[in-house]
Amino acid sequence: MAMSAATAIDIGARVLDRHESELVDQAMTAVSARSPADASILAAMITExxxxxxxxxxxxxxxxxxxxGGEARDEQTLIEHLCTLDGLSGDLALPLKATLSRTYLLTKINFLRGFVKATGAICDMPHCVRMNHDLREELAQSIYTLLAEELFLALLRKPDVTRRTKQRAADQLITIWDDAALEIDDFAPLLESAWHARNRINAAYGTLLGTTE
Known part of the structure; x- marks a missing residue:
């Protein structure tokens, strides 16, 4: 079942950026023509x-x-709280929105993996080769974004990191959690370039390359 143009526009406005929306729409059209069963699965992933x-x-x-409970909470109190994280607290000490933001990013990674898999099966069609490549690039960018978030969290949990560095990491994390449209090239393009140059990350989520660097 092909995704309608209206649905593509709606999904693009609420979930994906313009390039991602156009790419997904093209992929849905191509997959629908060759494998309606795969297209149905992809449509369900879009809904999720x-x-x-x-x-x-x-x-x-x-x-x-x-x-x-009579306790004021604002940007500064959240930054100070994040600066006190340790290696044992895990996600329990994070704001709910932070957890949901990470869940959204993981869902998007799984979503893009599905599109990479489905278009990879029809790469005998010339235009699908480029489409599959572009989808892989989008997938890699989402994975890099998650890795960057893990890196910032690692800085917060390290006892030997300066307070100023932790405050800057916390401030950046708040920005990321508050805007699901942000990707690594928006806030850490040099980090993205370094990871991309190594070119060892894969669609299976790899080994979290770079999180300890």
């Missing part, structure tokens, strides 16, 4: 991604002040 995005969008912006 949109649902995850909607759940994330309902969360309060992390920089917006609030209060609970």
């Amino acid at each position: 991604l949109a649902a995850t995005s909607e759940l994330l969008d309902r969360q309060r912006p992390l920089r917006r002040p609030t209060a609970l």
